[in-house]
Amino acid sequence: MVVNNTEKSDLKTVNKTPFQLTLKRFMKNKLAVAGVITLSLIILAVILAPLLTEHDPTKGDLMLIEQGPSSEHILGTDGSGRDNFARLLYGGRISLIVGFAATLFSLAIGLVTGSIAGYYGGRIDSLIMRVADLFLALPFFVLALTIIAILDEVTISVFVTIIAITTWPSLTRIIRGSFLSLREQEFILSAKSLGASDFRIITKHFLPNAIGPIIVNATLMMATMIIVESGMSFIGMGIPQPTPTWGNMLSEAQNIRVLRDHPEAWIPPGLGILLTVLSINFIGDGLRDAFDPKSNRR
Amino acid sequence: MGDERNLLMIEQLKTYFYLDENRVAKAVDGVSLSIKPGETFALVGESGSGKSMTALSILQLINKPGKIIDGSVSLDGMELISKTDKEMSKIRGNDISMIFQEPMTALNPVFTIGDQITEILRKHKGLKKKEAHNRAVELLDIVGIPRANEIIHEYPHQLSGGMRQRVMIAMAISCEPKLLIADEPTTALDVTIQSQILDLLKEMQEKFNMAVLLITHDLGVVAEYADRVAVMYGGQIVEQTSAKQLIKEMKHPYSKGLIQSLPSFKKTQSRLDAIPGTIPPAYDFPHGCRFSARCPFVMDICTQSNPELIEAASDHHVRCFLYEEGGADIHETASPAAK
Numbered sequence: 304m305v306v307n308n309t310e311k312s313d314l315k316t317v318n319k320t321p322f323q324l325t326l327k328r329f330m331k332n333k334l335a336v337a338g339v340i341t342l343s344l345i346i347l348a349v350i351l352a353p354l355l356t357e358h359d360p361t362k363g364d365l366m367l368i369e370q371g372p373s374s375e376h377i378l379g380t381d382g383s384g385r386d387n388f389a390r391l392l393y394g395g396r397i398s399l400i401v402g403f404a405a406t407l408f409s410l411a412i413g414l415v416t417g418s419i420a421g422y423y424g425g426r427i428d429s430l431i432m433r434v435a436d437l438f439l440a441l442p443f444f445v446l447a448l449t450i451i452a453i454l455d456e457v458t459i460s461v462f463v464t465i466i467a468i469t470t471w472p473s474l475t476r477i478i479r480g481s482f483l484s485l486r487e488q489e490f491i492l493s494a495k496s497l498g499a500s501d502f503r504i505i506t507k508h509f510l511p512n513a514i515g516p517i518i519v520n521a522t523l524m525m526a527t528m529i530i531v532e533s534g535m536s537f538i539g540m541g542i543p544q545p546t547p548t549w550g551n552m553l554s555e556a557q558n559i560r561v562l563r564d565h566p567e568a569w570i571p572p573g574l575g576i577l578l579t580v581l582s583i584n585f586i587g588d589g590l591r592d593a594f595d596p597k598s599n600r601r
Numbered sequence: 602m603g604d605e606r607n608l609l610m611i612e613q614l615k616t617y618f619y620l621d622e623n624r625v626a627k628a629v630d631g632v633s634l635s636i637k638p639g640e641t642f643a644l645v646g647e648s649g650s651g652k653s654m655t656a657l658s659i660l661q662l663i664n665k666p667g668k669i670i671d672g673s674v675s676l677d678g679m680e681l682i683s684k685t686d687k688e689m690s691k692i693r694g695n696d697i698s699m700i701f702q703e704p705m706t707a708l709n710p711v712f713t714i715g716d717q718i719t720e721i722l723r724k725h726k727g728l729k730k731k732e733a734h735n736r737a738v739e740l741l742d743i744v745g746i747p748r749a750n751e752i753i754h755e756y757p758h759q760l761s762g763g764m765r766q767r768v769m770i771a772m773a774i775s776c777e778p779k780l781l782i783a784d785e786p787t788t789a790l791d792v793t794i795q796s797q798i799l800d801l802l803k804e805m806q807e808k809f810n811m812a813v814l815l816i817t818h819d820l821g822v823v824a825e826y827a828d829r830v831a832v833m834y835g836g837q838i839v840e841q842t843s844a845k846q847l848i849k850e851m852k853h854p855y856s857k858g859l860i861q862s863l864p865s866f867k868k869t870q871s872r873l874d875a876i877p878g879t880i881p882p883a884y885d886f887p888h889g890c891r892f893s894a895r896c897p898f899v900m901d902i903c904t905q906s907n908p909e910l911i912e913a914a915s916d917h918h919v920r921c922f923l924y925e926e927g928g929a930d931i932h933e934t935a936s937p938a939a940k
Contacts, residue, residue, distance in 0.1 A: 425665055496698060497721050507709075
């Protein structure tokens with residue numbers, strides 16, 4: 304970040320905001336950019352699902368079970384005669400929504416609890432962190448499966464809630480950790496000495512300085528959420544049929560006949576999960592590098 | 602002290618840190634001082650003597666496990682200790698503001714200079730965005746920043762240390778406070794920049810008729826800029842007088858030690874006369890006078906009880922047995938243990 308006198312005339316390059324600098328570093332990471340493009344295409348496809356197919360993903364035609372690809376059903380039909388291509392697109396919607404919503408929900412809990420714990424410290428910090436430890440100590444899958452088994456009906460919002468309340472502690476820890484290190488910084492004391500309120504200090508001074516690790520971890524968490532949803536749906540404990548998700552499309556392949564004779568039914572959703580998760584992870588890695596001030600030097 | 606009213610009165614302030622069940626660090630232990638409007642009051646002492654903690658106590662910014670346990674701090678007759686945090690946040694930055702030692706870390710790295718100055722103006726003065734912006738440019742101009750309307754859009758990392766300290770000063774004076782606390786404002790800067798910053802502080806002080814509480818360990822700075830001075834040791838004031846008087850006649854052995862440890866052009870020496878030993882930890886002061894273990898004039902009584910702050914000469918207070926009744930004689934005969 305050397306500002307030469309010769310550069311001074313070009314104020315635009317000198318006065319890059321931290322956001323612009325981060326963006327510039329992010330764009331240098333080819334894999335991350337590829338991730339953004341791939342993910343954008345997937346998101347675009349699932350949003351435009353009604354335009355890309357005219358089949359209803361939940362209504363089957365029992366006369367056309369486990370059909371191979373045809374001009375009518377380009378990826379064939381599943382065991383209940385539902386169009387696989389429609390299910391792939393609409394299922395992608397559910398998988399992405401679950402991943403996104405669960406991350407947002409988890410992030411919201413993590414932000415509030417982590418901020419309070421890291422800012423105030425003391426007894427409230429101990430309390431929050433012990434509760435977080437408790438949640439981390441619980442075996443996630445057993446807990447989630449138990450709740451789902453007890454509930455009569457698993458809707459998307461219930462499912463998202465279950466994932467979120469079991470994953471928030473890791474974000475709480477990260478946010479608390481970055482707050483603790485920021486708390487010792489002099490500009491926090493300086494802001495206090497100039498009369499900033501607690502809320503203002505948290506939102507204006509702590510969060511913008513901790514945004515890097517928060518975004519990176521939330522992104523990586525989103526990938527995990529999508530995997531979790533797929534895994535749970537695959538074993539039949541996720542979003543119930545007939546609602547399509549990539550996970551319960553894959554569960555069709557538990558049938559050896561489908562696995563052997565109809566790869567067009569299970570390869571696309573598998574590929575969907577793979578590409579989405581890979582893209583998100585690449586984006587996460589790219590963000591990690593982009594937010595790292597050490598790569599600032601070049 | 603004098604008949605002019607005091608701006609800031611600190612009386613018997615005690616700020617203790619409860620480290621664990623057995624150890625209590627008496628960071629500030631019974632400090633009393635008063636500052637008149639427009640005056641520069643210097644607080645001198647080595648690291649760990651309680652200078653910064655006194656300053657933070659004034660602003661009620663003591664963090665756990667620290668606590669102000671006793672005493673009074675009043676600004677214009679208004680008691681600050683009993684104020685809630687919300688009430689204090691209106692006073693901080695508005696009536697009293699503070700600048701810090703490290704200009705490198707005292708500014709938020711993710712916001713522009715302008716954002717940070719306007720934030721204060723909008724909070725305390727209720728200015729609109731545009732007004733605050735114009736005022737911020739004006740303030741930067743006042744503190745001597747060239748190209749103020751360009752610098753205002755820059756980030757702290759784009760400025761030098763001296764510039765950042767100027768920005769800090771601009772922020773601190775933005776609401777024209779009555780008292781500015783400067784906690785070693787020049788320690789982290791080059792010598793050449795130091796005097797510029799101190800001159801700037803002096804200029805701002807005159808312009809806005811602010812009182813300045815200048816925390817420093819540099820007696821040269823005291824001689825040049827301060828009106829009154831208090832020397833702190835071990836959380837207590839050990840000597841308090843006018844700056845002129847202190848430079849002319851240091852009474853407390855600790856103050857003498859401080860001045861002797863300064864390098865001098867007059868005599869050639871291979872080593873500086875350092876005060877032997879280090880300041881004892883605030884949770885483990887020796888019995889009796891806190892300086893007794895390092896004092897060259899130590900007497901029996903010094904290890905038995907802690908002397909009171911007494912007026913040894915007109916407007917010259919010292920906390921030392923040498924100046925108590927009959928102590929003057931001892932002073933004459935007492936010879937320093939170390940040459």
